[in-house]
Amino acid sequence: MTTTLLQRLNISLPIIQGPMTGSDTPQLAAAVSQAGGLGMLGCGMRSPEAMAQAAAAVRAATGKPFGMNLFVLETPRPDAAEVAAAMDRLAPLYARFGLPPEAPARWCEDFAAQFDALIAARPAVASFTFGILSAAQVRRIQSEAGSFVIGTATTPAEALAWQEVGADAVVASGMEAGGHRGTFQGDWEGSLIGTLPLVPTCVDTLKIPVIAAGGIMDGRGIAAAQALGAQAVQMGTAFLACPESSIVPAQRAAMAAAQATDTRLTRIFSGRPARGILNQAMRSLQPQEADIPAYPVQNALMGPIRRAAAQAGDAGHIALWAGQGVGAARVLPAGELVALLAQEWRAALQRLQT
Template sequence: MAKREVNMLTNLLTKLLKIDYPIIQAPMAGGITTSKLVAAVSNNGALGMIGAGYLSPTQLQEQIREVKELTSKCFGVNLFVPNDFQVMEDEIDKASKLLHKFQAQLNIENEQSVIPNKDDAFEEYNEQIKVIMEEKVPICSFTFGVPSIEIISQLKQHGIILIGTATSVVEAKAIEKLGMDAVVVQGSEAGGHRGNFISNHEESLVGLMSLIPQVSDHVSIPVIAAGGIMDGRGLLASLSLGAKAVQMGTAFLTCEESGAHPVHKEAILQAKDEDTIFTRAFSGKWARGIQNKFTTEMQKLEADILPFPVQNTFTQSIRKASSSQNNKDFMSLWSGQSPTLAKNETVEMLIQRIIKHAEKG
């Protein structure tokens, strides 16, 4: 009986990704997706993903090689697609002054933030693409936008499976039209940054259980469900609505192998269901996380928050100092909407628990 049930969890997507179970570990950037975490996920029958959004090409290459030493199974890399941004000098001065009071509370002195360079961002992104091809990474996913036709063509020529991220039907259709192989549909319940790139923030806040069947009815590529899924119930619900797999972030974030700060993990483990909010305070891009002192105070200053990635650069010292001081008041505590279902356990325990739950129905 159990064997037949597990077979119900296999489909064309699990075969394409060469995984035993329709579970993908969300590629959380910023050090959470350690080589140990990615390898553990892949070694236990799911798909491990490196969150490379903030990695330099050299750092990415090093981590890919580390993961290869820890697993012979399939794994992937996720990249942020660079976006154009404009910011005025007076806006920068005003935003910098607003952040001074937070820096003072953390004893940060003489902080001078360098404004990100758009050309540098695109150059680094192109170098990351080269690393992925050189290292023969089998799977590459994208967030904050879609790659160019030229990049898609290059990656396809190297036999790399491509996955886009969408928050609406129109975005999912755009991803399919570009020839990508699968689409992650990100419901409003998802933790961390929103992946919208056509729809604006308000339009992109469709709940996952509404989004899955609508996208499934409009695209023929496999749909991967993301947003608030923590156990076998979420997996089965997603599959029954038309998804071929789930992508889980918060559930893996609190695992032992995760590189998330202990304060971050504890904040999720202690959180209540109503504790998460959307904020632009840390990065300039809407993201879901646990409310704290910084997000509360920055809510009053919403109009003065700089666009991504400028705001992200300007708050870097605050986040870093807060982490080193074990101070949750100024950390970006990203979390999905189901924190009460999070557990402190190993990757193996989490995956086995999900599968056993799904087998029982």
């Protein structure tokens, strides 16, 4: 039951907690790592200072390995007309929550500064989504931080591109997965490949380990992913329901009532396709979805609305990110969930062997 990947990561279970930017906490990452998996900090929207604080908090709670994830982004420079049109579309939602219709001071964190902060934090694992690093950047992380580099891919071609720049492993993210799609090559629709066909194709294409993601909610899913050739799985939605995550009560209630048929891919909350539970905001803005500016402009413009809705307990206007496995989420402390997943995984392996 041990693989090359687990040995390199120094973990005992093939379970990686998805880096759920905006919903994760150091407590969640530490609990998963302490239980034998790999906890992750989603740092795509954390400032360099917040990244350092979060890494320190994980280290204060556990001596086990953990990882940090960044969005590979360039700071956008949208023209004034595009921003004005986007704000006009959102005016009814700003008015709904009594918010001033003002453009944000900045669109996103500076990736170069975040990259330096990640190297300074020296996590065991550095993972990346939304884009791809250069070979020089990968070598810098490996040499200066000593981190194991994991790229995110939604197609075999993207997975191969990560291998070519020197990544140590790749997360093959199927279309069932919750939250943002990591696509960075080709068109969005063509990149909507399910976990079942994506993982074995990536395994056959690559020489580096493949980590399966998308729709995996229990030990049977872990065993199935390994049967496809994956050396580990990355699970986001399963850990989203844990009390250590930072999601608000309205999102917890929405998750508890949702099934696979209730999730949709949408650009309305951030400008990048992402899977979440269908709600009022998605329905009202869907007719204008094609005109919405790309991430991170729309994400920044929707930020005040999401925060106000969360404070008001209004699930209709929160980004309810969740994968198609949402109906199988268990509300358990993260350590207990990891222990249960391990038990289910071993039982599934035993059934396959007999």
